[in-house]
Amino acid sequence: MSNVIAFVRDSLTSLVSRMGTDRDKAATTFYAHTVMSDEQLIAAYSTAWLPRKIVDIPALDACRKWRDWQAKKPQIEAIEEEEKRLNVKGRILEAAKKGRLFGGAAVYIGTGDADPMQPLEVDRIGKGGIRYLNVMTRRQLSAGEIDRNPESEWYGQPSYYKLSGANGLQVDIHPSRLVRFTGAMPADDEITGNPWQGWGDSVLQATLDAIKNADSTAGNIASLVFEAKIDIIRIPDFMASLNNETYRAKILERYTLANMSKGINGTLLLDKEEEYETKTANLSGLTDILMAFMQIVSGAADIPVTRLLGQSPAGMNSTGTSDMKNYHDRIQSMQELEMQPAMRRLDKCLERSADVVDPDVYYQWAPLEQMSEKERSEIFKTTADAARQLVGTGTGQEIIPREAVSDALVNRLVEDGVLPGLDAAMEEYGKLSEQEPSEEELAAAAAANQNQPPANQRRAANDAALRTLYVSRKVINADEIVAWAKGRGFKTTLPAEDIHVTITFSRTPVDWMEMGSAWDDEVKIPRGGPRLMEKFGEARVLLFASNMLQWRHREMVELGASWDHPEYQPHITISYDPDAPDLSTVEAYQGEIILGPEIFTEVNEGCKSSGGLSEDFTL
Template structure:
């Protein structure tokens, strides 16, 4: 019909550069462009990084980062770089001539005075360096900052932490007027954003047209030339609409016809979401993150999408942020008074492991270390000291035992605690003097370690609190405080006690809350709770030969055997902290077996 609309219009590509006014307008007035600019920058900075060094060094560097607001400045620079195509952090050291290269080695404690964010709108790139022997090959030799009153300051690139938006195809043939900088990330996503916004706007307009009343009036068109008729018609149906709106009654002439046309809105949501998915693909941000919604559909979790996205952010951190900040990081270390080539950092993962996952990895790592220390034909597979040092390094890197590095530094490594020759000689003499009937202490210990049945329990140290709770819930009688306990192992099969190992802690605290249930085991009324530590300890003993009479292990505390106990459905489980004492090893005897069997 003579319009410019062409179905094949999108098959022709033209490099159309968005002006700064257009970029600012899109970012300021539309939510999709703002999210596309902000979300990756925010996710790249929100978990930040963890320094790997000695504790005093870490504290000094982190204090310096807080003083300079490094995290906030980097986030601001990344957002502006993504929006405008480039931004920079100026490393302020107080030097008089900013055009000279920055000498990092001259920076002392407190040498960085400030960090300032400068966008490419105020920072013009100079001539591109074409000498392949130069550190700055392919980059501007200098930058010019436009200040107030027409003043211009030349800045050497070594004083800038440069952040670019989307990488330009080629500086030589690009139509980007901002030479030396990248493109805005909105440049390639703008068409997808406009299509999604247009679709949403059209759907919103369609909602108002979803129901249209149609009234057929005899001789309507022929009578429109009469001005009095037109005014009467308007007045007539204004009153009719008012009447219909009040009581749902519509008064019409006998010859008039009334009909209602309804538009179907089914499927519009799917159409809009299809456009949103195109925007998501263009921005390389999952729909769940872009729209802030939960995954929809059968068996949809969004885990795969978010994992890919987190991998992309990690790549951005390691391949873009870290190289760009290398000079700044060295300056920060020196400004914090830290000069150590071994100091480094790691980007914190965006998706943290749960406590159970961290504990599972800890257990697997510890078990693997024990296997390595095992012996073959009387010889250690791997020296105990080597495994100890490697395990400590792994635990420090994983952060599962806070303060371990400081404790190792204070108490020393295993290899540093080996007895001296004099100590070994004295121990051998003492052992020889204590031999009873030519049987050494080690032989006696071996005799004592003969297999036997095993019952392991931990007594409840805060039993009074639990008994008070039980009384409040209607239990007339409970087990005595001295008998409240948690069974860890009940092995009727004889085992070597010395093979059962030992626990990390002599006291276990089960935090408040979590899954708590009241159940009936035979005649016993028991409190069920979760504890990964107790489960692992139980599984460890079973792996080493201990037997268990039940299909699975469930930590619990027997509260009462009283048949007059209240209905457990009416009992609110105990939600307070549970404190357990050290493990107690004992052989199984008849009374113990009956008691445990009942619980």
């Protein structure tokens, strides 16, 4: 009895329901370690779509946006060119996929050394030192003895790998020459008895039961669809007459003809004594059952259903944003905690192979969720407006010195990785706090300040002189637009070098320096979208939409630039030809529009193109 009492105290037990006893039904459930063979893994990946997506999606998303190098522009170009030459992105993606499928894959760093068993000496790699990158799975690479020396860099990892060739030759490879991807982390090689010691587990190992259940459910539902509608006909003395072979033949012939007539004209001919009935299966709840199994697969694979199945989120007010955010956080963790450490030695070799030896060079993984052009412009405008509020109007009453705000903004942009190479550019050109105006600039600003109204005389001495402002961008691919116009019946057009887009035409003098700079030195208006051909006075113009240009124009107006029209509409003047074709018959240009950097000039009232642009007054 004392033993029974001790057992009751250890766990919740019911002798009536047998809960917690040896006769409890749950007592028969236990976990067993089963290892999928390579043939099973290959069959699952090759023939079923769920296993393939579970293997591919995280690896693909981790490499999709790749990474942004933070260095000087020539250094970035050299490293990225070396990445393209070696197809680093493609090799890492292939190894990540195969590592997830088999539980082990590696990228071999080929440097042409005589003995691959010797450690890879990164410092000895020169320009072009990496000759090739090859992907090998654990099927080709067998792990050697595990290093158990606690003082070793390779503790817990194989001290070497053995590559088996097709001709029977074997090559020993030092682990420093491999970028390893081990799939799912094994619990313990020594306890589990993993036949692939030194590697991990396939990600399909833990998800296979959920995948099988989902696939089986989908297959059973597909079978039920064929039996969703069954016709039942009752025939007098049917069973008693089946022994007659002639009767059986007549029955088959009879209802074959009946079904043919039903299929042709929808009429079923029956004898008066025969009874006809249709039974329909109710399949309404099967979708919910299947989706429940898919949810289990999604949880097992740690991939949102919206990404795994490629479907829109279901439910009222459901956007799937939080699910995707959590998933992106998980991919980012995978990049930073698994891929980046594994690629550390390869990255150092890559820099040296690109002839870049600089300890300050580093990279950041590009964000998976890219902002649209509108979101980028709005965030940048909000940040810029906040910075202006902090520094005030330049009267010496600013809340925070503008030099401090400038340094903080630069740090934020560098940390966000939105402007690769910004930190190196700041080192080259210096910070705002390091750029003091010369005596000549101060004298010129003071002289110009004397001629301004009293309200403007409070401006700081180092502000630029006020002047009228005309801002435009040249159309880089103007030749394509001219060719399009000629093909639509325009006999004459503006010269290609004069085709442009006006952003600001301010007769009111402003401080050019306060107008800031655009987000990009080149703007690409994608194909399609709203396009119209209109007549502005004598000008025939192409109207198009651009959030970037709208934002830039609005920013300048808010900073004091004038605009003589009720609204701003980006457009390109095509022609002043009085014999131009009827615009109602001309389909607007639908190709890409590429605009060059902003050009600042003073307003020239007498110029009709490439400067003053009198056609802009007819907006």
